[in-house]
Amino acid sequence: MQKLAIYQVDAFTNQRFSGNAAAVVPLSAWLGDTELLAIAQENNLSETAYLLELADGHYFIRWFSPITEIDFCGHATLASAFVLFQLKPELTELRFSTKVVGDLTVKKQGDWLQMNFPERPALPVADVPAALLKGLGATPVQVLQSEQAWFAVYQDAATVTALTPDMQLLKQLGPWDVVVTAPGTGFAEGQYDFVSRYFWPANGGDEDPVTGSIHAGLAPYWAAQLGKTELLAYQASKRGGVLRCELQQDRVLVSGQAVMYLQGQIQL
Missing domain, CATH: 3.10.310.10 (Diaminopimelate Epimerase; Chain A, domain 1)
Structure with a gap:
């Protein structure tokens, strides 16, 4: 039986039961897309983020809703950084590589986390x-x-x-x-x-x-x-x-x- 750690975080808030809930699942190797989607469906949250460590402070991140894989998700990135900063308190900055939107960085600024996104104009x-x-x-x-x-x-x-x-x-x-x-x-x-x-x-x-x-x-x-x-x-x-x-x-x-x-x- 394979066992995976899972964390659930309320993002964009400082109070539980508000903001947006995301699941964060660190991996040692990628699961198949069918399994990644099934876990997201079981979690039944707006997003589940999967993390694979590439180097110290550098992770590949993927996001799944209960329906499909998502190209870009902010709140689950925030939740992921929050978890990683707790697991590795010596870090003050993280880098996430993605499939679609390039690399994203997150900096710790007190109890706020600052994500650096590409501009996506309307x-x-x-x-x-x-x-x-x-x-x-x-x-x-x-x-x-x-x-x-x-x-x-x-x-x-x-x-x-x-x-x-x-x-x-x-x-x-x-x-x-x-x-x-x-x-x-x-x-x-x-x-x-x-x-x-x-x-x-x-x-x-x-x-x-x-x-x-x-x-x-x-x-x-x-x-x-x-x-x-x-x-x-x-x-x-x-x-x-x-x-x-x-x-x-x-x-x-x-x-x-x-x-x-x-x-x-x-x-x-």
């Missing part, structure tokens, strides 16, 4: 799918598209928090997901620069609690709108999550906190 589109507009149920003031998702921009945070999308319609937009966003004015006493929610029925589930990867597109958009390069963001799901974002040339620094929920053992 661009205006001429043709907006009817399924997007009908599925969201409220007309956005602007629609853009990145390589990851459709962006629906609204005038105020209240509209974003009140949306009740038709997931069957949004599922038709796959492989793209959908992020809705608005300025943070009038929300939580205006302490956030912008808010968002993320829907991904084609690739993972109805609503993702906190989505680090999409802030590689959201942060550049709001930086241009607000005229600032450092932003504080809130993802307004039921669990909620806080993200610090900073632009540095063609990179986006996304920082968050994390809390350990459990650690255990998988038996295969």
Whole structure:
């Protein structure tokens, strides 16, 4: 019987039972993709991250939702770094190699972890799918598209928090997901620069609690709108999550906190 360590971490929060939960599974050798997906389905979290050590402080990382392998995931990268920094407290920086988005680094900054992502901009589109507009149920003031998702921009945070999308319609937009966003004015006493929610029925589930990867597109958009390069963001799901974002040339620094929920053992 093969035994694997497993950790479950709440990411983009400093309180358990909020933020976005991710499973982290360090490996000594890759399992088959069928097994990796089966474990992710058994975990039934938005993401399970698998880590294979390449050198001290350098890991290959792969992410699986219960539906499919994912090209890029922020919260499970944050969770993975949180686990590794606990296992190896002498380290202050980690490097993750990936299949699609190149190498990502994570630096320890007190109880915040700063991830260095490639900028993934969202661009205006001429043709907006009817399924997007009908599925969201409220007309956005602007629609853009990145390589990851459709962006629906609204005038105020209240509209974003009140949306009740038709997931069957949004599922038709796959492989793209959908992020809705608005300025943070009038929300939580205006302490956030912008808010968002993320829907991904084609690739993972109805609503993702906190989505680090999409802030590689959201942060550049709001930086241009607000005229600032450092932003504080809130993802307004039921669990909620806080993200610090900073632009540095063609990179986006996304920082968050994390809390350990459990650690255990998988038996295969």
